Amino acid sequence: MSNGAENLPPYLEILNPEQRQAVFHTGKPLLILAGAGSGKTRVITTKIAWLIREKGLNPRSILAVTFTNKAAREMAERARLIDERAGDAMLRTFHSFGAWFLRRYGNLAGLDSGFVIYDNDDTLSLLSSIMNDSPKAELKQIAYDIARAKDYFLSPGDAALSIIDRRKKFRSLYAQYEEKMTRIGNVDFGDLIKKPVEILRKEPDVARRFRERFAVIMVDEYQDANVAQFELLKELCGPGVYVCVVGDDDQSIYRFRGAEVKNILEFPDRFPGTEIIRLERNYRSTAPILSAASSVVDHNRGRLGKILKAERSGGRLPALVFLPDQDEEAAFCATLIANMAAETASWSDWAVLYRINAQSLSFETEFLRKGIPYKLVGSLKFYEREEIKDALALLSFLVNPRDEVAFRRMVNKPARGLGPVKVDRIIEESALCGGDLAEAARRVAPEYSSKARSGLEIFLKVIEDGRAALEKPALTENTETKQPSKKRRSSKDREGLVSGEGLSICVARLVKDSGIAEYHQMKDEIAGNQRLNNLQELVNAASLYALSRKGLLEFLEHIELDRSIEDRSKDSSAENNAVTLITFHNTKGLEFRRVIMTGLEQGVFPREDKRGEELEEERRLFYVGATRAMDELYLCSCALRRIFGRPTPLEPSLFLREIDKSGLRIIGKAPYGFGGASSARGRGGLYGKGGMVSSAGGRAGGRRKSGAETRSGWRRGERLFHDDYGYGSVMEVRDGKEGPVVRVRFETGKELRFLSGHQGSGFVKISDE
């Protein structure tokens, strides 16, 4: 009776002692160091429910913050399963909390509540209007540095700004950027965190109100919090507020956007009296998988160094698969999945992981060809398409007539005879009428030639109609179809767009009347794209929102803050049963029975330029990926990969060497240096296109082999055949820094160098000499 395990309700009984301790903890600040798969989400959701249920806490006084919308949704769902009232707790991402805050209190910092959130593209456009003709690379650098500055809670005037960018012009550019953004009245991602902190510091009344409202604040994935987010947390935590953060330093993978592992290491110092609870039992992965994952991250210095213990013993060793090239990699994944899924009939057990989004293409093509259902997670591509950004810019301009970025983008699209000179003139004029660009355009229009003038009038008319539609929805309702049926759909119009309910009426009209539907339809006919269909999708998405200014703001905010569109097919289980294609970064917080990690090559993962602290982050990313696997893990490494369309030989990833070979099953031909496994050559057979193909290996010959020749398996003077370059002979074999290099001269006169370990599938040896 003393250990508390008896007579507990089931939702508490299933917890292990550490988890239970974490749930029951109250009073002082709490830091939960939770290893991968140790049940931290369960702890948070249970804690929320427990506080409401057993402690009688008002759900509204609980704030739980996560980093992704997916995690926030899942958390809310799971907490509600334990106690329905948990639905009233505030569960948000940091950024959505910031947006929520600024809609209410932004006016205290001179921000209109109708602000729009700029994405990276928009901030780039804004910057380019400041830095007129700078090269794009520099523009990007500055934009990146400004975002970092905000992550570190640094303003243009702060001395510490030199940590981010020490060039003197940076400070001035940052200041100009801020000034312009303020004038426009919009915000970027960084502002969603930084501005609330500034307001809370400046306005004691607001701060007090928040501290009174939230009695409990919890933060998930705390290792990914940046300095500004830490400051926000501190401002929200008054003396009486209970704060509980959960994190794992080994899973910190967002340094590039300002995440500071320091936050978690120094939490006990910043919140005096902090108690620490460790969750070190992994319930997810089998022991061999966990061991492989751990041995990689063990190579990192600068970690707290926890010991994760696998609760699941047994299980197959992770497989290390060597493949000739990326096409074979995709084919291997498809075959493996198809064979195994035939037994279990479950595609959704599988996930294919890759380092960069571009890698998904091979898998999509191959899976499509073989009829394997898949879903692409986090492909934010949709909202980055030109046609979608066009429509969104028009919508933004409806809400905020000061939005210069949107105005510049759309006023002359499609071409209306308004070149940069005329547009600049309007923007200049807007300074005289409170920044209202529509008003400025109206004033300037008479100065222009009839062509430009009528073009401008068309644009203004479209915008006015759009605004009117939001204010007086009744006027835009189709008169002939007044049925209240929610499923009603009006007929297709000339551009093939279908407008549905609510806000979609306005979006459809705007897209059509502005001429961008026609514009992109024409592009479709030339290039055979899907642009009009994409616009239709956007129109459909809008139907969930009210036909009003408020509805439009919600729509835009949702798009900026939650770009995952994959949750729509949630209800249909048939569509849900699909293989997941996903980046390593996006897998955080997820789990799968079987995981295939792809592209494990030097230069791809880890990426070539990674050293020191950044290399350690890549290692953590490997760790995150590997610990997603419950039952089986596959690691794929290709000898050859097309980079910029050119086949490039690659070494196996450093991380593969950091796993003890006795803990892996090696499949395929291990390249040079991967001890024990069969050599790349020695067997005949034609592999891959564009590869070197070898027949039986030649004998030693008369001359003594050099060290490099022995290691490479190639000899000077050897004849060979390559199916791209034809016949040739080996001119030289020497040791390069990435292993032995073979220089070959072909009969065409072309000379090429190959990494011997990685012509992999081999050359065809014709004869010695």
Next chain:
DNA sequence: TAGTTTTAAGTTTTT
């Protein structure tokens, strides 16, 4: 100035 053709460049990772 608008639209086309040619040439060069470039691929992290995300809220």
Next chain:
DNA sequence: CTTAAAACTA
């Protein structure tokens, strides 16, 4: 290979 920038023509 795909996209962006530059150069070119109508």
